[in-house]
Amino acid sequence: MEIKIPDKLTDVDILLPASGEIIIRRNRDVNQINGIAPELFIKIWNNIDGIKSTTEIHAQCAEDLTPENLTDFLNTINGICIRFVGEKLETVQLHKSPEAGEKMIPLLAPEDFDGVCVRNLDAGKDADQIYKKVVVVGGGTAGYFTALALKKKRPELQVTIVESTGIPVIGVGEATTPVILSFLHEVLDIHPMDLYEAVRPSWKLGIKFDWGLPGDYHFFNPFGLNNLLESDYYNNGLDYVTLGTTLMMQGKGLIARKRNGEYYSLMNQVGYAYHLENRNLIQFLRSIILKSDIEWLDRVVKNVKVDENGDVSAIVTDREEELSYDLYIDCSGFKSLLLEGAMKSEFIPFDKTLFTDRAVTGIYNIEGNPNPFTLAQSMHHGWNWNIPVDGENHRGYVHASAFCTVDEAMAEMQKVNPQITDFKVVHFKSGRHREFWKNNVIAIGNSYAFVEPLESTGLHMIIESVKTLLKNLPAEKGNNTAIREAVNQKVAMQWDYIKWFLGIHFKYNKKFDTPYWKHCRNETDVSGVQDLLDLYGQIGPLTIIAENDPEILQSLVHDQVFGAHGFDYMLMGQKVPWGKQFRVVPEKSDYLEKRKKWQEIADEALSHKESLDLFKNHPDLIREII
Template sequence: MQTVRKVVILGGGTSGWIAAALLKKVLGATIDIVLVESDSIGTIGVGEATIPPIRLLNSVLGINEAEFLRETKATIKLAIKFDNWRVPGEGYFHTFGAPGKSLAFCQFHHLWKRARQLGDTTSLWEYDLNYLCARDGKFAPITAKDTILELPYAFHFDAGLYAQYLRKLSEQWGVQRIEGLVNDVMQHPNGDIKNLVLDGGREVSGDLFIDCSGFRGLLIQQKLGAGYDDWSHWLPCDRAVAVPSERFDKTLPYTRAIAHSAGWQWRIPLQHRNGNGLVYSSSHYTEQQAADLLLGNLDSKALADPKFIQFKTGRRRKQWHRNVVSVGLSSGFLEPLESTSIHLIQSAVVRLLQLFPHQGIVSSQVAEYNRQSQLEFEQIRDFIILHYHVNQRTDSQFWRDMQQMTVPDSLQRKIQIFAANGSLFREQNDLFLESSWLQVMMGQGIMPKDYHPIANSFTEQKLKEMLAQFRAIKQQPLSKLPSHDEFLQKVCAQ
């Protein structure tokens, strides 16, 4: 039982510097942190779009939001727009908000469903403030006592600039950065990692190691052989090609995910450029076909040559093994369809903080960390599979295969319950709220056959009045909010 006093992080980039900054900010002088990275090794910036918990991370780190927006060339994200996922030519939004206002034992969509059966033609999204602001290109933070006017948001930002920003903060707080390539990894007789041997012979020892070496998994896999669960039978896309392009005159406050015949394209608006990419199956597209498809569907001029990335969807079987914790791509990969890449880094470090070893690493702590990590990955996996599986496209074999595949029991059960009577239950610690599952299921074309009987508690006239009132309340802030670009210009000028 050895006190954990020194943490060595292998690899920089977004994952390494989030780990360094958060551990140092929270644990302070109780531990020493050394980060080893080499400028000669590039990073994979797939995480330019985020989800609302990023704001909590920035808050814990004491980051001023205006400064963050300036430093990372960030924009606001209220939602993701999915185009062509159910059928070509159709789209829907998955917002960070929720439609209407739910009752104690009856979620809002049950009221809406009954109204639809009575002839109401309003869209579910017309009751969602995030959607209304995304549609109109408006944003400013809203502070309201009534939860019906909540406007949750996240960011699009340049992941490389974010890593640089966190590095600056981390080094100010006392994190030591060492430039160098790892030539060898030495182990204790019991199999734990002892030290890293860098080029030139310098040795970096530690009590706990965090592997942020990307897909290589230099410590967790190459040295410790922690294993990998391959999920490509559910999520067969195994390649991505990315390219930046010139920014638009009008900056949209949402991400776009555009389905193609064997994959999907992302469009992420930043202050200085747009991020674009195509996630695809190499069984259906060659590299040249993928590059041509992406470049042929840009809305602005490309600023660089396409960059290709290979991956295998899945997770590390033991994300904490011996005295190594894998964070970021070394711990697994889920395609960035729901912008979870950076969140998985954040949650891995938070989980480590909650279970941080004091007088030595205890097997029960490691087991609990791995249990929670597995559950988190599986829940996000199911949500991503949902987008693919519940489609009605007939234009390509890829989408027909997605319809016919056998999905995890956990996902099948959720789909069946919702399709029957609109019931939605959030699993323990599920990253995605009921409103998220609702929007994707409805957007993909699953209309519940029935609704909760509480919706019948109101007369037809009262129900119409309630829904009209909800719509009116959601509309109220729009006239007072600035455009997204006006907000950015004002904040970044401060």
């Protein structure tokens, strides 16, 4: 037999589902090994350390495998979890990128959603201590995102969703951040065209803020890298900071057409996200779930049983079933049925920073070209959103009940939007719970925390929470106190940071001089980001620090999307002054050359509506260019 030298590859996860197969994951590749018992695989795996040839490995496993079978087996796992020195063999990958849309995939922001699994598991582990059964209580985007991601990244788990279809889905527009792209199309492996055909999203290139100064003043906040200092210095504003703002101002989409009639995509040149209609998205996700290995139960959870250790032992349904699982994920929304109801986790309000607690919402049909941005519009007692989705504008006036009545809010809303005749009223409270993970309960979405959607934080924070779950859920039950406490601290810090980031939107907004806005300017607590505000006040835009010495900001910024650029946009957009200028602004000619190039591209870009219609009516063409 030829002598080969196998080495274990690093960062390998060995998964042993209850169904008996072996799943090996390394980085983003998932491979299933058939034809060998898990116990024998573990025996071979443990004997590879320090062994220099297949002959020596066979000596350790002679009772179980012939030399020929051992060679075949080692060839199978070569490149997956071991490496033969000097040889390279092909392996079959189970996980594949979508057949189309391959030009889009490399453009997605890299995200690490891999979790900690059964690393180098030996055969002596107690099977009862392994996480096997996980239930997601509640559906919606939080529940469906969680269940689908768990099944994709932890395929050894038996995942169940328990939700009631008797609870109506609120049809409302959802604005997102760019993390939605990598999550939907890379983590959940949803093909872009499947999403466009079923959900019919529109594009969000950023946010237009009718904010900051009195009168007809606004500023744009696009995604991606920008030319903040140049635009502010040469234009006295933030309208021309990137190609994205140029497209936003002209109502353009992400498809362009050259003079020769050839279409091309702008997706690799512009940061973007989606506007999504909530009902369409949920129906689409549910259709995926019903075709998957995820168990879906239409039930009402009537009671939750807790054992003497403080763990949830079972949920009791309206059919008098007692359903028991190893891990319970609370996606029950504001009710927080498990985390607050059963685990008694304390709710910590954000009412020292965020003063709104109610919204009136309405919808009207779009006539003409929908905006390729979310609108955040200052109102007398709060602010008004506009999210364009699927031929409709979804509007919502977020306000403080301490400063106006529902009728007053509706009257002001209708004055701005006379097309709306049917209003809905939504009550909410901003804040978070003390624990994200308590005993065997983890809460994701509104069941853990909520803030008003001024910066499209809803789906963004759900995805961030799912990412945290996947990265930190161990393979085994038992004493996980240390990791739970670390995760709780991390998630709490993320939400507190978002609270304070939103606070600067209100503290510095001088659009109106009403009692509500005076209260915001005088009373909004932004103490948690005071260090960042002090830095800005002394040396100017934080982007300068981020470029020169990014490590300085690492301990102060707790969200990449709402980091230094986010602070700069809101502070510069609201004309918050700063002291010294430590960076030389690039030559005006260089900046004007960029603006010229952006305008040339914008001239070729189709309108937002034309671009979306192209997706709807010519899917084959779109498949080619994305």
